Amino acid sequence: MTHLPILQPDTFADLAARRDELARGLARAVAGEVRFGLHDRMLYATDASIYQVEPLGVVIPDSIEDVIAAVRYCAGHGLPILPRGGGTSLAGQCTNEAVVLDLSVNCGAVRKVSVEQKTCEVDAGMTVDQLNRYLKPTGLFFAPDPATVRQANIGGCIGNNAAGTRSIRYGRTSENIDAIDALLASGERVAIHKAAAKKDPVARRLTEGVIDIVRRHRRLIEEKFPKTLRRNAGYGLDSILKSMKRGDPIEEVNLTDVLCGSEGTLAITLGATLRLHHIPACSGLVVLGFDSLDSAVEAVPRLLETKPSAVELLDDLILETASHNPALRPTLDLLPAPRSGPLRAVLFVEFLEHEQRTLEQKHAEVRERTREAPGVLMMDPGSIDAMRRLRVAGEPLLHAIAGDRKPIGFVEDNVVPVERLGEFVRRFRAIVEEHGTRAAFYAHASVGVLHVRPLLNLRREDDREAMLDIAVRVADLAGELGGVMSGEHGDGRARGPLLERHFGPELMGAFREVKALFDPDGLLNPGNIVSPGPIESIVERTRIRPKGHDIPSPHVETYFLYDEQEGFGAAVERCNGAGVCRKREGGTMCPSYMATLEERDSTRGRGNALRLALSGQFGSDPLDWNDAETIRTLDLCLSCKACKSECPSGVDMARLKAEFTAQRYALGHAPLRARLLGRYRVLARLASMTPSLSRRFSDSGIGRWMIGSAMGFSPQRSFPEFRRPLHRVMPPPMDRSTAVPTVVFFGDCFSMFSETGIGLDARRVLEAFGYRVVLADVGCCQRPAISTGLLPSAIRGVDRMVSHLERIIEREQPEAVLVAEPSCLSAIRDEWLSLRCETDRGRRERIATKSFLVEQFLHERWDRHPHRPQFSAPTGRVLLHGHCHQKALWGMESSAGVLRRAFGDRLVELETGCCGMAGGFGFSRDRFDLSMKIGELTLLPAVRERGEADLVVAPGTSCRHQIRDGAQHEAIHPVQALAQYVQLRTETDTSGLAPSFARG
Known part of the structure; x- marks a missing residue:
């Protein structure tokens, strides 16, 4: 059995004690920014999951070459490494006690596009949405479309083997990739592609090693790996076995299937060569309304006979939450109502075709198979886009649900054969209801991936026990029905501890062998996939209990009412980390992030800073309104209010910033600039009494200097021109x-x-x-x-x-x-x-x-x-x-x-x-x-x-x-x-x- 070095808590404590020394060394080694301060570290302690783990430090490389330099320094000093893109992982795999390398800021270039070969080569830090906007004039696009398409980086899509809604037609990332520009923990750069073993001795060593591991564990791979359309548990050894069964020579075995879904534990993706597809000429969406979740799920196998590009499911809990979101509320009016009873579930059945006539035929085929459910065909881009926004908002929307129990992501990624989906839903729901709660259901129904979030309060011990029981029993249920607990979101901290329960100790040993082959010192994202914690660790190191005890929710007499958010503490904690605010184009949220690409300048960064500052996690007492770094983080919020509607969780950062600022001023005095701006009408009225004199004064050098000094105005900014009232x-x-x-x-x-x-x-x-x-x-x-x-x-x-x-x-x-x-x-x-x-x-x-x-x-x-x-x-x-x-x-x-x-x-x-x-x-x-x-x-x-x-x-x-x-x-x-x-x-x-x- 292969034993990997495991970084123990005392090892991390030793590294943390040397933090200043390591930061200075890294700063000498890289050209980018090295951020080892507490505030910067804590902004990278969370992703879109429930977990919170403080990293050793953060590096913002300024180029791909800088990434290599940072990794080589870390390898030379035994520092664990966590590559990170958009930080939108849902299972906690983007949180670790490691040096975080944020590739999203400066490593997002398009290297090359070949329209003839329908491929493109890109850096790992480019988002999928960014890439497809760039490719649009060519008539081509990159097909995997996770819900986080606007903020998910290509490197993250590879690490998580992202798929999205249309994988039944286009496949996962692993089926849409030709080559990966990979960096091993040793600092060796290697190109991973179909002929890599023929050209590169490092690639050949890795390929031969993986083939040997697969050959020795062939029987168990065939027995234990699910035969579902999706699978994202463990390493992709089943794909290598398929290649071997085809008789592919060693030179043609492609290890990209192993790196895809490896969660940054085997290599760091620097870039990739992607396969592209022609943008479909016509798209249509059939929206079906059902009076029960069960009837919607039971209809899925029949709908697949029509060969759709996607079948997506939303339940009534999500629809009810969407009715309170101002940006999504109008979309609900377009949904068809069931013939009797309230709307309990919706199916979105998408078709991508060459001509409009085919879409109408597909609609008729759908109606023949679902006569029990009213449906409507949408072909105009506006309506289709509105429905897509509703679907992708499903997960973050849930965090606006009222009550102390919130939708918790830990069993949100199960996959089963589509024909067993109805049974899985019924038995899953029964397990949840045994604990006196309910769950939200949404799904990539076309491939049997079910996203379920039970409502729990992790501050309650009985709910933490319920969480653990649900996690174990649902994982067993998925396995019993021919599936597995990780369909697309990966293992991470939420499901890694359950891998051995599904695959058994021998295959877990095979996974450890693969890890040792690529990363013998165990530096890359340690503790994920291999050597995870015990099953009990699933409920540990969460945002609410990052160090084994509850973090207090702030209680304060506020100037605003927060009844809709159930109090100020709940409003501060509302951000779920989905990172919708990190999109780079489109909409309004978040303007400061779009300009700087800095995590702290996103709504998520500000939400985290507030939560941490007001719960004493910046090393200060709770309710610290004077934390200098938090003030700096909030300072660049424009109070544009875009997050109030564009953030599916309804984070209202403009209100939170105003509250924080007012509480801070209550402890001292508001600065002169704030007091003058806040009384703008008084100043404007005075200036308009003698407008010509006011203009001459503000246009004069001394006037501009005096106004600029008092109010902090930029000399490059023109001043308002006052007139008679x-x-x-x-x-x-x-x-x-x-x-x-x-x-x-x-x-x-x-x-x-x-x-x-x-x-x-x-x-x-x-x-x-x-x-x-x-x-x-x-x-x-x-x-x-x-x-x-x-x-x-x-x-x-x-x-x-x-x-x-x-x-x-x-x-x-x-x-x-x-x-x-x-x-x-x-x-x-x-x-x-x-x-x-x-x-x-x-x-x-x-x-x-x-x-x-x-x-x-x-x-x-x-x-x-x-x-x-x-x-x-x-x-x-x-x-x-x-x-x-x-x-x-x-x-x-x-x-x-x-x-x-x-x-x-x-x-x-x-x-x-x-x-x-x-x-x-x-x-x-x-x-x-x-x-x-x-x-x-x-x-x-x-x-x-x-x-x-x-x-x-x-x-x-x-x-x-x-x-x-x-x-x-x-x-x-x-x-x-x-x-x-x-x-x-x-x-x-x-x-x-x-x-x-x-x-x-």
């Missing part, structure tokens, strides 16, 4: 005796004092639609105070505002309160309802439900306006960039909708993310460069590509400011675009309404 230049409203409906225009800080033209144009447009407009100059919405963490001040301000607005609403009886600035409306609709105000929540809710953006009001009530004016056609296009808060909370359809009604197909919605300005964020001297870098990701290039006659329209004042500074172009508000082209009546009509001012 809106209430001075807007004529009074018409007499109320006219039979004209009234709307209240909320005078925000910008339309009141610096962009008064927006207020005037809003009135012009609203009067053209037949409304009497009343200006409400009632104070600040408190957005600046909220964003800067001045929450006590914000609470007092909201209470005042509620009283002022109530009086105006009572007096004027308006149809609505209309707002021009999206961030002001988001404050009214979101933070006003969650702050601990003195005013009754019901009073705030009544104002919130009556408040709309101007363009939202116009669009949503289009058929009910007293008049609907005509609009002239602009000569160019109308390019619309959306505000982050608007996209996060109520969507862009209102702004886009009214502009589309006015300008038809001249409207173009730009596919842009955050502008990078974010109010005071972009003014800051310390953040200016990052602000501009974020702007350059999507927005500023899109503006520069406009045509000469094109209008650039942006509802947010920050967005327009960023466009002015970054692209030297004056963008306009949507109401300004409407006002510019609205055709006004020239005579007073029978309603008594006429334009109350001329545009000049």
